[in-house]
Amino acid sequence: MKDKDKNSENLFGEFKKGHPFRVPEGYFETFADRLKVRIMEEEYSTRRRSLFTYLKPAFAVAATLAMIMLLVNIPYTKFAPLEKEYITQQRDNNDATDSTGTIQSNLISYFSDDQLISAMADMDDLESKTISTENLADYIAANYNDYEIIANN
């Protein structure tokens, strides 16, 4: 085999031993710097990719929920208008209640503090007065005759 190798070298002897390729000027001098930039770019894109991979399940859950909401909401609003009307009516009623409350607060502000305190004292007085059976009998005796009492029973 050694002889064969030597023969081959003789055969190619007419060729200049060395390759005929060349490189752009300064290629090897600048290669290390260009490589450094490329490595930094690769690392940056890997970090971005890994962040996306980390958040991917969260994105998937959010997208699924949005899709479900959309799929439920569209038929609901399209095919259940009566429900919608009911909700609108309820909302109007609530608004009306709110306006009653506003009237009450305006009315209270109309009276002075003294007037309000005396009115509340009268209400306390009213609560202390209870209606007994005797009082009721006296009231009936005074206001109705015997015929009216028997006819109502």
Place this chain on the structure above:
Amino acid sequence: MDLKEKELIADLKSDRNREKAFQQLVKTYQERLYWHIRKIVMNHDDADDILQNVYIKVWNNVDGFREDSSLFTWLFRIATNESLSHLQKQRRHSVVSMNEMGEFLAESLESDAYFDGNDMERKLQMAIIQLPDKQRIVFNMKYFDEMKYEEMSQILKTSVGALKASFHFAVKKIEEFIKEDLK
């Protein structure tokens, strides 16, 4: 593996000295690796891309380097594999068959602005291009780089006997090609 190389590998694996050691690794092997790749893919732009990919792989995987071979062998193995997969990708994308690959590389060589060989050199390169990938790599490593078969065996993970046979067949084919061309 000598002491200097062991130190370099240790630095490459340490966080503190990694960048400096990597710069040293690039400076030491960039030219030899470049010419090895260039002779496989022929074109300068492709060779430049592949060389960068080789060093990026080394940067990302140096922690996993088991040190059962020398750095030189490891780097050359990565460079050879990257170059071969580049050719395979080109075959897939341009639907170039095994037989047409020679023509494809010849066109690549003709269009390369950084090829300035004379007629005889061009003829030799055209003959080399016609060889199957593995034979071409073996021929280049033996004929141009004058690499020992034992070293080639470690890089290409092929037995010395098979490498000798590959080189022998490559020489025969080149002889025939050149004789045909001279007729």
